[in-house]
Structure formats: C-alpha cells, structure tokens
Amino acid sequence: MESQTITPVILCGGSGTRLWPLSRKSYPKQFAPLIGATSLFQASVKRLSGARYAAPVVVTGDSFRFTVVQQLDEISVDPGAVLIEPTGKDTGPAILAAALHIAETNPKGLMLVAPSDHVIPDDDAFANAIASAVPAAEAGDLVTFGIKPDRPETGYGYLELEHRPGNTQEPRPLKSFVEKPNATDAATMMAEGCYLWNAGIFLFSVQTILDTYRANAPDMYAAVNTAVNEAKPDLGFLRLAPEPWAAAPSISIDYAVMEKASNLSVVPYGGRWSDLGDWAAVWRETETKGLSLSGAATAIDCENTLLRSEVEGQAIVAIGLDDIVAVAMPDAVLVSHKSRTQDVKSAVRILKKNHAPQAEHFPKDHRPWGWFESLAMGERFQVKRIVVNPGASLSLQSHHHRSEHWIVVQGTAKVSVNESIRLVSENQSIYVPLGAQHRLENPGKLHMVLIEVQTGGYLGEDDIIRHEDVYART
Template identity: 70%
Template sequence: MKITPVILCGGSGTRLWPLSRKSYPKQFSPFIGEHSLFQTCAKRLNSEAFTAPVIVTGDPFRFIVLQQLQDVCIEPDTVLIEPVGRDTAPAIIAAALQVAESDPDALLLVAPADHLIPDEAAFRDSIEVAIPAGRAGQLVTFGIKPDHAETGYGYLELDPMTQGCTAPVPLRRFIEKPDADAAVKMLLSGHYLWNAGIFLFTAKAIIDAYRTHASNTYACVKAALDEGMTDLSFMRLAPGPWAEADATSIDYAIMEKATNLSVVPYHGTWSDLGDWAAVWRETQADGVATAGDTTAIDCQRVLLRSEVEGQSLVGIGLEDIVAVAMPDAVLISHKDRAQDVKLAVRTLQENGTKQAEVFPKDHRPWGWFESLAMGDRFQVKRIVVNPGAALSLQSHHHRSEHWIVVQGTANVTVGNKMDLVTENQSIYIPLGTRHRLENPGKLPMVLIEVQTGAYLGEDDIVRHEDMYARA
C-alpha cells in the first residue's frame, strides 16, 4: 500500500520577514538551494512509495502551488482551498475526509511544507519504521532529537526507558514551548524530543479520533467538503461551515487527548526554519552565513543575505547580527532577538506599512510582476509571463499602457486586432481599450510596461474573459 502525502502550505511565517510575507510566505521561497521549501517537501515525498500528494492551501496561493509543482514535474492528486486559515486541525481532517471518499484505509503522511530535512534517507527510514504502527491504527508522530535548548518548539516527553530507540514508542505527553531554563533541563534529560508536526495514520483512524475528540470540527469540515465546489483543478471548501470549525492545532484538538499515540524518534538533521537564527544555524560556515551578493569582513556569528539583484550587502566587524536586504525593506536584528521579528511585522501592520504583508513581486496565475519606478501619473513595471499563459482580456478606466517586449514573443490583442510582438518591439494600449497578453512560446516572456494616467491602482482592472476563472 502506498502512502498518500498531505502537504500543508497555508501559513504566513512572519518571523522570516522580510523574505516571508503574508502575500508570499516562506514555504514558496528558496531559502537553501534552488528550490523552494514547498518544492523540496514535494520532491522528498515523490517516489514509488507515495501516491500523488494532497495539498491544503489558501486561495491566494493556489496558482503558486500549481506552478511550483509543475516546475518540479509533480502532479497533485487534489488541491484543497481553505476559505480562511484555521490552523492545522481543520486542514488535516479535510484532507483525510477527501482521501477517505475513495479509500478509508489509506495511509496518510501529514507534513508541513516549510521544514528543512537534509537527511532524506534517514527521514525515509523513519517513515518505514512507522508504517506498521500506522496501519495498526496508531496515530504516529515524529519527534526530533534536540541538539540545543530551543524555546521556539513544542516538546514530546517519552518514557526514560525508551531513550535511544528508533522504533515507535509510547508518548507520555505534549509540552508547549518552554522557557529557556525548562528547555535546558529537557535537553539534558535525554528523553524529550522536539515536536516536528509530522504525522502518519490511516484516514479511518484520524477520522475516528476527530469524531471522538473534536466532533464540532469534524462536522463542520465534513459539511464544508460536502458543500464544496470544484474550481478549475481545485476543490474549494464551503466558507459557511468552514468558519464554524474550531481554529486550533491538531495537537490541541486530537494529540493531547487520544490514547492510541506513538512516537518515532528521528535522529537526522531537521529544522522548521522558524526564524533567522535557525536559517543561520543551517547555513553558517565558521559562524558566518551569507547568501546573494554579500561580503563579511571580520564578522562573527552573523547572517548576511541580499535578495536584491545588483545590490551588494557588506558587513564589517559585526557580531551576532542578522541583516536581510530586500528591494523594498531591510531587516537588521541581533541574532538572539530573531524570534521577535514577528513583533516588528505587527508594528508595521499597525502603522499601515504595506511592506508588512505585501511582497515586492506580485505573483499571479500567469506569472509575476514588480514595480520598477513610480511617480505622479506614471508607473514602470517588469512583467514575466509563463510559457502558454495569458493575462485576462481586460480594460482600464484610468490608465493607458505601453508594452515593450525585452525577452521572448507575445501575442497581443488590442481591440479587435491581434499582433505578434517580438523582442525590441512595442505596442500601445489606449485608455479603455480591451486588451490581452499571451505567451505562445516555450520560455518565459518578459516585457516592460509603462503606465500613464490619473489612477494606477491594481483594482482598476475590468476582466472580460479569463482562463483562470477570475472574470
């Protein structure tokens, strides 16, 4: 029997601001290597041992999910769209109910999309060890052997007699994120593990657990699935009953109450990359971690990261500092205060600063765009359109546009006329005229858009036709 991966990728990850933001959270960014954390997770669970994955995500990320899976040649089984995020308990039972419709005995592996697990062979071995317990009706969780006193994770307490075991062992209790002193004591004791938030169980076993311990969440999510609707290749859960489900984690809803629990200790490398200090630990060499165009001179225990093309970030004589440069925001923090980045995001939100939530690249179903320059009555954008993709047939009330193709070829509709526009050619779209942009090629198409008009907001779009069902 193959295992069905359930990948959860609806979180926001504010502690990794400014690279992770509400509009484009950390799971979709390549923190380490060329692929995003989500893509790496999907690839990790893509082998003969697994079926096609079930993805649970939010509406703003649905096309990002499909594009990133397509880029690594993985086809999902189902993409469930949460109307709003309500933590892991509703998300997991939604996936279990969806899978149970065709196979109640299916074995599910639930995994967050944003974890770093470099030792994939050890991880696969842990899954293999957990399978018999999962098939026998146990709810299996995976615990990480701690290598430092971490206050950002929950812990799992095991019987001291099971120390050093790799087979599934009984769980004594869950422990919420501890203070520093408690974390040190648990590290030294040797019979506590970090709670990884990764689970293995059959669809039937977890559904029975929800019926027993979280009946309201079970009923509401089942109704949301029953009343849901198919939208292109997505399954949209019905917002009414979904809103009535308890917004809580699976730990609170099920794992702290169930008696059929087992833990598989995992001794390989793992991190949830929960803050910049965690990124530093996983990427540093001799105490210095750098990414992008960066230079560290006489620095100790620092992370320097530049996400700006053509901009160099230089640190001189720094100690215990995190510096992350984006095109529209720069973070500088003491490494020991990395957990407090979320407080900075909250302050920016309260001040109405758009950088708190909005990523400089605006990702759309057809590709992405970014603003290069903006002034009174004009804006310049770079627009990248994926192969075979097309913008909606649209018009604007307040602006005209001038498009210059700089890479690839575009099919451009203006009014009733269609033109093929190649590199170094341009075309003008008068105010109010219906127009569409398509990429007929096999490579991304890049153009520069110059907008002029009295109002240049993104809400000045009237969609007349749209292949992504947004009209």
C-alpha cells in the same frame, strides 16, 4: 505482508512572518528558495515521493493555489488533489479535510501529514523513520515524530516520553505534549533527556484519524465533513464549501484531538531537522565557518553573521559584525541581532499597524501567468517589469484610470487591443489607451519579458475590470 501505499498530505497555508522581509503574507517562506535552488515546498514534496507514496494531497489557501500548481509542475509532480481552504483554520480542520477527501477513495489507507516549510537534509534517514512508524500506524496508533534536541530551544513545543529514547527509531508511547517552555525549563528538559521537539509530522490510518475526530471533536467533524461533501471543482482545484467551513474552529490538531487521544506513539528522529522558524535557524542550516552569505553579499572581519542580498545587482557589505542578521530586499532591509530574530514577527505587526505595504506584500507580485515587479513609481506614472510564462495569458481587461505603454525586451508577445491583434517582438512597443479592452499572451516556449509604463491619475492594482479570464478570477 507488504505495507500499503502512503498518501502524503502537504500543508502550505502559513505566512512565516518571522522570516520577513523574504517571507510575507502574499508570498510565504514555503515557496521561497531559502535553502538551495528549490523551494521548501518543492523539497517537502520530493521528500515524500517514490514507490511507497501516492500522489500528494495539498491543502492551501486561495491566494497560493496557482503557485502550488506551478511549483509542482517545475518538479514534474502531479498532485492527487489541491484542496482550497476558504479561510485559514490552523492544522485541525485542514488535516481533517484531507482525511475525509482521501477516505472517498482509500478509507483504509495510511496518510502522512507534513508541513511544507521544514528542512530535513537526510532523505534516507527520514525515510527510515517513516518505515519504522508504519507498523504502529497500521495497528491503529496515531504516530507523531519527535526530534532529538541539540539545544534548549524555546521556540518549539515538546513531546514527553516515559524514558530516554536512546538511539533507536522504534515507536514508543507518548506521555504528554508540552507547550513552548521558557529558557530555564528548556534547559532542564534537555538535561533530563526524555523530551523531543514536536515536529508536527504525523502518520496514521485514514480510518483511525477520522474515528479520533468523531470522538473528540464532533462539531468540527460535522462542519468539515459538510464542507468536503459540498466542495466544488474549480480549474483542477477542489474548493471546500465556505459556509460550513466557517463553522469549524481555528485550532491545531494537537489541541483538537491529539491531546485527548490514548493511542499515541512517538518515533524519535535523530537526523537534522529545522522548521526554519527564524533567521537564526536559517543561519544554522546554511553557515560555513560561522558565515551564511547569499547573493551579492561580502563579509569583512565578521563572525556568526547572516547576510543576504535578494536584489539582482544590489550588493550588501558588512564589516566587523558579530551575531548579526542582515537581509536586503528591494523595498525593505532587516538588521537584527541573531538572538532577537524571533522578534521579527513583532516588527511586522508594527509595520502592519502603520499601514506599511512592506508588512504583507512581496515586491514581486506572483500571478497564475507569471509575475511582475514595480521598478519605479512617481506622481502619475509607474514602471513595471512583467514576466509571462510560456503559453500563459493575462485576462482580457480594461482600466478606468490609466493607459499603458508596453515594450517587449525578451520573446514575442501576442497583444489584443480592442479589435486589433498583433505580434510584438523584441525591441518593439505598443500603446494601450485608457479604457481599451486588452490582453497580453505569450505564444512562445520561453519566458516573455516586457517593460510596462503606466500613466494616469490612479495606478492601483484594483483598477482592473476583467472581461474574460482563463484562471476564473473575479
């Protein structure tokens, strides 16, 4: 009998603070091109595309909904659904919401749950691992995937097996989940050979996982089921109902149900895999002869070092470094010993405590219509570069505290200022007085770029009164 189609469930709500300053709360690592030209999210979706797979179900937060759709459009993937969590609740409620949604149309189908920020270079090997897990999932097992460790890693949880897995990918029973170990225990576990890294990837039937939630987390099931039943469509997204969602606990699927279930099996995966949990992991995935260089980076007499320049026109040069990570952004620079990159998360907490905007806010502010970045700021003025996607439109808006001068440097802008509407071409400019209702549109088929000069007593992004908005923002 031919195996049924699998619905991928892509989780992309995390913040990835250990890869600061490139990954931040406002634009986390899954949307960045950390490895190659595509983002980790796009690579995850493409990996789970093809004849065996249905359209993906994506679970994300409100802040990332338009980024998700834009990045899917860039790789020509039409999602089955994009579920919007009112607040992040970890993987337990998120996976349950996806299962309940899929059950409305395919209650007996299989679903494959995968994070959006993992690196799995060998697509064929991963596809073979999934194929080997399908019979067990169809038979009612909750199948997880374990990575054969190549070092005593302390940053991952582990899966304990009864026996060494050998070189086959056949599913076998899971003995226990193991928390992230200390260095001594990690070395012991690796030597014993009965432990795999917990990849956080799962394959099971929709019916089986729903039965598991009902049996082991009935209160969560009731809350999330109501949130899905009362969900509201919004511009192609499905917003889970916030009030019942608030009653669901913040808990991982492992703690919520997996550790309580008896029908667990594991597929050992021996191919390359990384969750890119810190900059040392990025170095391991990208290094050539000990060096990982990105952008305008130059290394002289350096070893085992990662250098990244994420700024157009900014060079980073290192001389005589060993085991160092250095990442340069327009508003922040990270320099760390490679062995201490797990501590970047602590540094972000300190920055946040000190109210530094760099802690959470990305220098490029991504919006549904494109993005902008601040080029210069001083007392009573700010200069921005604004990039508007083809066919996109900003909201009809006004400001209490600032006026704006717009200079088009690429493409053509359709500009509305009060009752006036005109086309502004390259090398032309227009003035938007304080208080005027105005809108910026890109009627062309290429990106439109303009330089905006703001002047006024207050230049914060919260000085925006939206009168109309095609993206239904408030």
